[in-house]
Amino acid sequence: MTRLFSFLSSLTFPHGVHPPEFKEATRDQAIRRLPFAPRMIIPLQQHFGEPAIPLVRPQQEVVRGQPIAVANGDLSVAMHAPVTGTVEGIQLMPTARGPKSEAIVIRTLAADSQVVRWGTPRDVNSLSSAGIIQAVQAAGLVGLGGAAFPTHKKLEVPAGHPIDTLVVNGCECEPYLTADHRIMLEHTATLLLGIRLAMRALKAQRAVIGVEDNKLDAVAALRACLSPHDPISVQTVRTKYPQGSEKLLIKALLKREVPSGGYPYQIGVVVNNVSTLSQMGELLPNGQGIIERVVTVAGPGVKKPGNYRVPIGTPLRYLLEQVGYAGDASHIILGGPMMGNTVASLDVPVTKGVSGVIVLPELATQSKPAGKTHPCIRCGRCLEACPVNLNPCELGRLAVKREYAMMQARFHLHDCFECGCCSYVCPSNIPLVQYFRIAKSVNRERLL
Amino acid sequence: MKPLRIELKTSPHLKQAGSVEHIMRNVVYALLPICAFSIYHFGLSALLLILTTTLTCVATEHLFNRLGRRENSLSDYSAIITGILLALTLPPAFPLWMAAVSAFIGMSLGKVLFGGMGFNAFNPALVGRAFAQAAFPGAISTWTVPGHPDRFTEVLPSTLTMPFTTPPSVDAYTGATPLAQWKFEGMFTETTDLLLGLTTGSVGETSALLIFLCGMYLVVRRLINWRLPAAVLGGAFLTAGVFYLLDPAYYPSPWFVLLSGGLMLGAFFMASDMVASPVTPWGVWIYGLLIGFLTVIIRLFGGLPEGIMYAILLGNAASPLIDHLTQPRPYGKRPPPRLRDALSALRQRLKPKDRRPAAPGKEGA
Ligand code: SF4
Numbered sequence: 001m002t003r004l005f006s007f008l009s010s011l012t013f014p015h016g017v018h019p020p021e022f023k024e025a026t027r028d029q030a031i032r033r034l035p036f037a038p039r040m041i042i043p044l045q046q047h048f049g050e051p052a053i054p055l056v057r058p059q060q061e062v063v064r065g066q067p068i069a070v071a072n073g074d075l076s077v078a079m080h081a082p083v084t085g086t087v088e089g090i091q092l093m094p095t096a097r098g099p100k101s102e103a104i105v106i107r108t109l110a111a112d113s114q115v116v117r118w119g120t121p122r123d124v125n126s127l128s129s130a131g132i133i134q135a136v137q138a139a140g141l142v143g144l145g146g147a148a149f150p151t152h153k154k155l156e157v158p159a160g161h162p163i164d165t166l167v168v169n170g171c172e173c174e175p176y177l178t179a180d181h182r183i184m185l186e187h188t189a190t191l192l193l194g195i196r197l198a199m200r201a202l203k204a205q206r207a208v209i210g211v212e213d214n215k216l217d218a219v220a221a222l223r224a225c226l227s228p229h230d231p232i233s234v235q236t237v238r239t240k241y242p243q244g245s246e247k248l249l250i251k252a253l254l255k256r257e258v259p260s261g262g263y264p265y266q267i268g269v270v271v272n273n274v275s276t277l278s279q280m281g282e283l284l285p286n287g288q289g290i291i292e293r294v295v296t297v298a299g300p301g302v303k304k305p306g307n308y309r310v311p312i313g314t315p316l317r318y319l320l321e322q323v324g325y326a327g328d329a330s331h332i333i334l335g336g337p338m339m340g341n342t343v344a345s346l347d348v349p350v351t352k353g354v355s356g357v358i359v360l361p362e363l364a365t366q367s368k369p370a371g372k373t374h375p376c377i378r379c380g381r382c383l384e385a386c387p388v389n390l391n392p393c394e395l396g397r398l399a400v401k402r403e404y405a406m407m408q409a410r411f412h413l414h415d416c417f418e419c420g421c422c423s424y425v426c427p428s429n430i431p432l433v434q435y436f437r438i439a440k441s442v443n444r445e446r447l448l
Numbered sequence: 449m450k451p452l453r454i455e456l457k458t459s460p461h462l463k464q465a466g467s468v469e470h471i472m473r474n475v476v477y478a479l480l481p482i483c484a485f486s487i488y489h490f491g492l493s494a495l496l497l498i499l500t501t502t503l504t505c506v507a508t509e510h511l512f513n514r515l516g517r518r519e520n521s522l523s524d525y526s527a528i529i530t531g532i533l534l535a536l537t538l539p540p541a542f543p544l545w546m547a548a549v550s551a552f553i554g555m556s557l558g559k560v561l562f563g564g565m566g567f568n569a570f571n572p573a574l575v576g577r578a579f580a581q582a583a584f585p586g587a588i589s590t591w592t593v594p595g596h597p598d599r600f601t602e603v604l605p606s607t608l609t610m611p612f613t614t615p616p617s618v619d620a621y622t623g624a625t626p627l628a629q630w631k632f633e634g635m636f637t638e639t640t641d642l643l644l645g646l647t648t649g650s651v652g653e654t655s656a657l658l659i660f661l662c663g664m665y666l667v668v669r670r671l672i673n674w675r676l677p678a679a680v681l682g683g684a685f686l687t688a689g690v691f692y693l694l695d696p697a698y699y700p701s702p703w704f705v706l707l708s709g710g711l712m713l714g715a716f717f718m719a720s721d722m723v724a725s726p727v728t729p730w731g732v733w734i735y736g737l738l739i740g741f742l743t744v745i746i747r748l749f750g751g752l753p754e755g756i757m758y759a760i761l762l763g764n765a766a767s768p769l770i771d772h773l774t775q776p777r778p779y780g781k782r783p784p785p786r787l788r789d790a791l792s793a794l795r796q797r798l799k800p801k802d803r804r805p806a807a808p809g810k811e812g813a
């Protein structure tokens with residue numbers, strides 16, 4: 001009954017898909033900690049923007065929480081030592097994207113208790129809007145939902161764009177992932193503090209927390225902490241992929257559309273993820289920086305699936321050894337299975353933007369593995385799935401003919417945000433979104 | 449710990465169940481009860497007809513695949529579907545050799561020459577049917593009554609006609625289809641007879657109820673787009689309804705239009721052939737309504753009693769244009785400029801009128 005009621009009262013956007021959720025294995029377990037890895041790898045560029053500038057030298061000793069790199073300019077954030085130990089060096093290390101990039105490598109001091117020994121507590125209530133934004137940059141906060149866009153840049157809205165609503169993204173629409181769900185349940189107070197701070201920074205009058213209706217316990221937990229007249233409200237949204245995409249969540253909650261190619265602030269909205277805001281509520285009062293994050297480790301290949309509080313810089317190899325994994329050939333996905341990418345090496349570390357580590361042995365897809373690709377039968381399912389209302393059928397036809405310019409000129413290729421819904425539904429197994437990624441990068445190069 | 453073999457793959461890493469084979473296989477399943485009923489109804493001749501067209505279609509596809517050195521595409525079942533559908537639209541006494549020729553033409557001209565599955569601009573079964581209509585006008589309008597007592601032991605005399613000879617007369621068996629009865633004699637068939645299929649007609653078009661149920665199986669399992677049959681039937685019903693209201697004594701009731709002839713079969717199994725229909729959500733509605741409308745217009749005013757075949761072929765021809773005109777509006781894009789300009793121009797024209805009385809007074813003061 002409550003389920004039916006919540007379904008009817010939930011808002012949503014048109015189209016989208018309903019992949020199986022696979023959240024049962026992890027959603028009811030409290031967030032746990034793991035031992036510290038012996039060696040931590042902290043890439044200088046874990047965020048969208050400029051790499052940070054290191055502050056430490058090789059062989060220097062650092063304590064947990066200490067800043068080890070500062071922001072390089074406006075579109076960049078600071079880094080902090082995730083462990084107490086010794087800097088081994090600043091070296092080129094493999095990253096999730098493939099090419100190696102510079103990272104600070106720290107050898108963990110095994111004998112240490114690893115308490116955070118850095119940070120000056122401050123009264124957040126006295127901070128001004130600009131003060132909050134500065135503190136957020138110094139704390140190294142980026143969008144923890146996956147985009148890793150520097151949070152202070154989101155809070156620093158260009159002049160002439162008044163913000164009326166802060167949208168808080170608690171959808172977590174990707175299958176397997178439950179980190180945000182656990183955060184809403186276990187860190188409700190810090191999350192609400194973070195929301196209030198962000199509202200102050202934005203001078204926004206109200207905040208709406210959008211939560212998918214498969215997390216009604218989180219909705220109840222949040223509502224229990226809010227008074228009826230609170231400027232913060234909680235709204236359920238339909239459980240549907242990609243409900244957690246910024247632009248579609250705005251559409252669902254506020255019935256507004258972000259202009260094509262534009263940003264949410266242009267329509268008076270800023271969106272932040274619940275894990276980002278709860279970190280903000282936790283770090284700012286203590287004057288600390290982000291050194292760990294909650295990561296869902298799950299998938300058929302994982303023996304002890306769950307949500308773990310993982311220090312940033314923990315190599316995947318160490319993480320997987322701790323949770324145990326089965327099978328030999330695997331796809332290791334950072335993020336969720338719909339939009340996340342596989343990694344090429346287990347030496348890749350957990351960075352700020354990694355919300356989940358999913359291990360799929362072989363092809364644990366729902367349909368039979370490696371279905372044959374057929375010509376498009378023009379069934380129209382991709383059009384009914386595309387959340388931004390494109391015509392993937394036509395785009396795919398043009399992509400095969402390599403008419404990439406035409407795809408942009410007539411069929412709005414650049415509005416595709418690569419959610420993968422079209423590939424997910426296509427009965428002909430056409431790799432549509434994969435084609436579109438290629439087309440977009442070719443078009444980008446042509447412009448240069 | 450065992451070393452892990454890591455494989456790379458781009459997202460999405462999940463895939464919805466349901467492939468082309470799955471869809472096509474289920475369309476075949478949905479057609480089987482209709483075939484069974486028609487064999488029960490028309491006997492051996494119907495069975496031979498279905499087998500002939502299906503085997504010809506499959507053989508044609510295979511032959512062209514071999515000639516074109518293309519991959520074997522029989523596993524996608526679409527040739528089987530074309531074969532069965534063609535047989536279902538032919539009269540039971542249709543000579544087998546003519547059926548085989550029509551199936552070959554439909555398959556080669558209608559599908560293979562366009563590039564095979566996914567590329568045909570027209571429904572191949574209907575291309576074959578249209579060829580039969582043009583090439584064998586006599587045989588294709590000779591209808592036999594159902595339920596003949598000897599139907600399971602003897603074939604109809606015309607079924608086994610030697611190629612290129614005139615089929616023997618089957619006068620003893622012939623009857624008129626409900627549509628022809630209405631058109632040429634002004635007689636209406638009982639609704640229950642139309643529903644249960646106790647009438648004369650093509651092999652597989654007689655029982656509207658059975659076809660509806662089989663079609664709904666596909667709709668409920670979401671294997672065909674429900675909008676297509678809904679739009680075709682809706683378009684036919686509405687158009688027929690308008691004429692019926694104009695002159696109930698002359699025009700047939702919309703229910704008769706809906707249940708007679710090949711409309712039901714066409715709506716669920718031929719207009720719903722996705723390859724030759726538009727893909728956009730709006731386009732699908734327009735296409736379906738157009739087919740329904742054209743069917744009724746041809747039936748009421750054309751020379752032939754049945755119009756669904758030409759209506760669908762015309763719809764197929766129009767679908768690239770419909771697609772072009774109904775491209776979806778992407779999220780965050782404003783409505784097309786022309787519409788927007790027209791709206792703002794309209795607003796501009798409306799505005800000054802309200803303000804005019806106030807403005808001069810102010811200026812004067
Ligand atoms: S889902 Fe696949 S087969 Fe269907 S229209 Fe889209 S591209 Fe074509």
Ligand code: SF4
Binds near residue numbers: 415
């Ligand atoms: S990947 Fe692009 S085209 Fe495909 S459904 Fe998503 S937004 Fe639409």
